[in-house]
Amino acid sequence: MKVILLFVILTPLIGFLIxxxxxxxxxxxAGVIAATALGISFILGLFPIFSVLHGHIVEYTYxxxxxxxxxxxxFGLRVDYVSAVMLFVVTFVSWMIHIYSNGYMAGDKGYARYFAYLNMFVTAMLILVLGNNYLLMFVGWEGxxxxxxxLIGFWYEKSxxxxxxxxxxxxNRIGDAGFIIGILYLVYYFGSVTYSNVFPRAEHVLGYGSTAATIIGIALFVGAVGKSAQFPLYIWLTDAMEGPTPVSSLIHAATMVTAGVYMVARSNAIYSLSPIxxxxxxxxxxxxxxxxxxxALTHKDIKRILAYSTLSQLGYMFIGVGIGAYWTGLFHLMTHAxxxxxxxxxxxxVMHSMRGLLSIDLMGGLKKYMPQTAAVMVIASLAISxxxxxxxxxxxxxxxxxxxxxGHPIIWIVGEITAFMTAFYMFRMVFNVFYGEEKVEGLYHDLHTHEAPAVMTIPMWVxxxxxxxxxxxxxKVGGHIxxxxxxxxxxxxxxxAHEAHYSEALLMGISVTMGVGGILAAWLIYIKKIITAEKIANMFKPIYKLLANTYYVDExxxxxxxxxxxxVSTNFLWKFVDVVLIDKGMVDGAGWIAGRVGKGLRLLQTGFVNNYAYWISLGIILLSSWYLFVKII
Amino acid sequence: MLTEYLVVSALLIAIGATGVMIRRNFMIVLMSLEIMINGAGLFLITMSYYLGNVSGQVMFIFVAAVAASETAVGLAIAVMMYKRKKSVDVNDFSILRK
Incomplete structure (x- = not known):
């Protein structure tokens, strides 16, 4: 088992190296090698997962x-009940997306480079998930x-x-700084970063409700905010859609961005100590x-709608782990993946067969051309709704x-409203892309729009x-979930202390109503067209403008x-610190001092032996005086 | 007794050093060097006697041998100098400076 667990990480690493x-x-x-490596990694990963299912946590120090x-x-790896879930999700979804990439990236000139990066990503993600201490998690985190x-900059010719x-x-660096501070605090309080060493002692060392637990919790969460793209460090995720779409799928939706959720669930012993x-x-x-x-309501670019939706769903996961019901966060992490x-x-x-077009304004009625893609898109949209x-x-x-x-009724209300919006924007996209009329006459004919090849549809169906x-x-089975x-x-x-009880059927009813309501609203607007989207946009013009410009946060x-x-960089760091202090002050100054000293010392070389003898004698006298009067005393 | 020997030894070294520093005739400089060496030798023997340890005297034998060879080399240099410049004034030999 020890070797198997190590090879779960090593297989993608070998793929990356090849x-x-x-x-x-x-x-x-290249694609076959990479996908095979992931397949082997997934199968090897099943062994520790089964071991955990039988109640044995797997932990080895190498x-x-x-x-x-x-x-x-x-350097140790640990598979327990939390990381087993992650191990399954990461290796399986990565495997599927590797297979899909074989079709999607076919013919790209960076084909081998793409799969090398992808395998490297999986290696790092597995180190993050399986490491048995925070520092190893940080290595994966940075990896x-x-x-x-x-991979975002994969097509680096595009600026x-x-x-x-x-x-x-x-x-991400901003978040990572917080993460490092959290780790250093852990070292300070526990003298260790190993999970099996920190968590059992957490309550004893930190104490319930202590400032230390709060500081560690917040510092680690700053790291999660950066990596999992929460407010206010979310701004990178929508731009990350510049990368190839399977990358957006794997890294910026299914696995990497959920690392923060995993980290909080992992550190449950610390978070449970700090209500703040x-x-x-x-x-x-x-x-x-x-x-x-x-x-997400106003965007017209398919990938950006999905990116904002990812942010929103990550928010749900953080609600789950934040209220202390860690399993719900991990559960949503898994289904979301x-x-x-x-x-x-x-x-x-869709992008593949539309030659890179993304705007929902140009599509419509695609169902006829891409029936399988339409079917899986509807399934996934129903799932997210x-x-x-x-x-x-x-x-x-x-x-x-x-x-x-x-005891968080406000969060519940916000969550339900968001659920309505989720259903609405997802089906706004689905209806606009796959149903209704063709918006641009003859576009599909010109682009030769066709269904994706089997190498892409099979992973989608899985x-x-x-x-x-x-x-x-x-x-719920027999009273347990x-x-x-x-x-x-x-x-x-x-x-x-006070757990409130509500009727489960009622809560489910409300959730379903929200989802169905959102879909119905989208259907009425985009299919039935009882009121056009433009009219609504005009009715709430200021709000629409604010949303369409993403709250002007980037500006x-x-x-x-x-x-x-x-x-500051230009005028202070460059023009003052670098040019004046370093170049003129330290670099030129060192040369200037050496020159001056040399000029002075040159006068000593007279060419007259007597002078040399004089200086030698003087030196001897000074040295012996030093020994006689200073050293001896 | 010891003090006098040491004073004479120090005087010899001082006289020799002064000679090296101020005289320009190479032969005199060599002789001054000899005087300094003998001053140091006297110091060695004095202390050897005073401390009842013969190593100082043994060391002087070596010093004397080195001094003899040094004089031989020095005189050879003097001969070469005279051959080149028809002079043994040390100040005539400052070409290393240029």
């Missing part, structure tokens, strides 16, 4: 990584950040793509869920019901099936953060 080093020669089969005097950091940067990659990297930190996590999650959903991964893949299939029996219904309902039961049945582990029962072994739900960041930063 395609990364020998890419020139492996180009025709070697001592950093032996400091006080803090010893091992996925690097892979994300490389928008390379700028977007840079933006993602810089914004939990409140912050849940509030930011709820706010982002609502805020991102409003922006299935249906959002699928949504992006379907969007990619929370319609039973699709996966999203169970996980979203679990989060919202827990929020209400654990994910579609999971988007339907993936939520069924959340159905299987998924909850599984996860709480490693992430016990925070206990609250605000540009003029209030980026510009002053440039100004």
């Amino acid at each position: 395609n990364g080093i020998f890419g020139r020669w492996t180009k025709p089969i 070697f001592t990584w950093m032996p400091f005097k006080e803090v010893v950091i091992p 996925v950040g690097l892979a994300s940067y490389l 928008t793509a390379s700028d977007a990659g840079e933006k993602a990297f810089v914004v 930190a939990q409140e912050i996590v849940a509030t930011i999650g709820a706010f982002t869920a609502f805020y991102a959903a409003t922006m 299935f249906f959002k991964g699928l949504l992006f893949l379907a969007a990619g299939a 929370g319609i039973p029996p699709f996966a999203g219904f169970f996980s979203k309902d679990a989060i919202l019901a827990s929020a209400l039961e654990m 994910l579609a099936i999971l988007s339907i049945i993936g939520g069924w582990v959340g159905i 299987p998924f909850e029962w599984f996860v709480i072994h490693s992430a016990p739900t925070t206990e609250v 605000f960041v540009y003029c209030c953060i980026v510009k002053p930063f440039w100004w």
Whole structure:
């Protein structure tokens, strides 16, 4: 088992090395190599998962990584009830998307490079998920950040793509700083970063409601805000859509951006000690869920709609882990990985056959040309809208019901309104793209629009099936919810003093009503056209403008953060610190001093032996005086 | 007794050093060097006697041998100098400066 677990990580790493080093020669089969590596990794990963299912947590230490005097950091891997879920989701969804990429990226000149990056991403993500200490998690955390940067800027000839990659990297750094501070606090309080060492002692060392627990919780959450794109560090995620669509699917929807949720669920022992930190996590999650959903309402670019939807769904997950019902957050993480991964893949299939066109204004009636893509898109949209029996219904309902039961009625209301908006914007997209009339006459004929090849549709169908049945582990069996029962072994739900009880049927009824209502509203507007979208936009013109411009946040960041930063960099750091202090002061100064000293000392070389003898004698006298009068005393 | 020996030794070194520093005739400079070496030798023997340890005296034998060879080399240099410039004034030999 020890070797198997190691090879779960090593297989994608080997794939990365083969395609990364020998890419020139492996180009025709790069995709096959990468997908095979992921397949092996997934199958090997099933062994530790089954072990956990039988109640045995798998943890091995391979070697001592950093032996400091006080803090010893091992390189160890751990599969427990939380990471088993992640291990399954990451390897399986990655595998599907690797297969899909074989079709999507066919003919690209960076074919081998693409798969090398993709394998590198999976390696880093698995280190993040399986590492048995925070520092190893941080290594994976940075590794996925690097892979994300490389893949967003994959088509680096496009300046928008390379700028977007840079933006993602810089914004993530802000979050990472918080994460490092959190780790350092852990080292300070516990003298260790290993989970099995920190969590059992957390309550004893930090104490319930202590400032230390709050600081650690918030610092780690800052890292999660950056990586999982929550308000206010979400700005990189929508620009990240410049990357290839399978990348958006894998990294910016299904796996990497959920790392923050995983981290909070992982650190449940710390968050459960600090109600303040939990409140912050849940509030930011709820706010982002609502805020991102409003922006998704007006966008016309398929991928951007999905990106805002991802932000919104990540907000739901943070509500789940923030209120202390960690299993609900992980549950939504899992179902979201299935249906959002699928949504992006379907969007990619549309893009593929539309030669890169993305605007929903140009499409319509695509169902006739791409029946399979339309079918999976509808399945995934039903899942995200929370319609039973699709996966999203169970996980979203679990989060919202827990929020209400654990005493957060406002978050529940916000969540339900967001659920309505989610259903509306998803079906706005579906109706506009796949149903109705062709908006541009003859466009499909000119573009030779056709159904995606089997290598792309098969992974989509696999994910579609999971988007339907993936939520069924959340159905109550004999008084227990299987998924909850599984996860709480490693992430016990925070206990609250006054647990409110509501009728489950009523809550589900409200959730379903919201979802159906959203779909119905979209149907009335975009299919029945009882009122056109333009009319509504004109009715609420200021709000529409605000939403269409994404609250002017990018403009605000540009003029209030980026510009002053440039100004300081140019006028202070460059023109003063670098040019004056370093170039003129230190570099030129060192040369100037050496020159001056040399000029003075040159006078000593007279060429007269007597002078030399004089200086030698003087030296001897000075040295012996030093010994006689200073050293001896 | 010891003090006098040491004073004479110090005087010899001082006289020799002064000679090296101020005289320009190479032969005199060589002789001054010899005087300094003998001053140091006297110091060695005095201390050897005073401390009852023969190593100082043994060391002087070596110093004397080195001094003899040094004089031989020095005189050879003097001969070469005279051959080149028909002079043994050390100030005539400052070509390293240029």
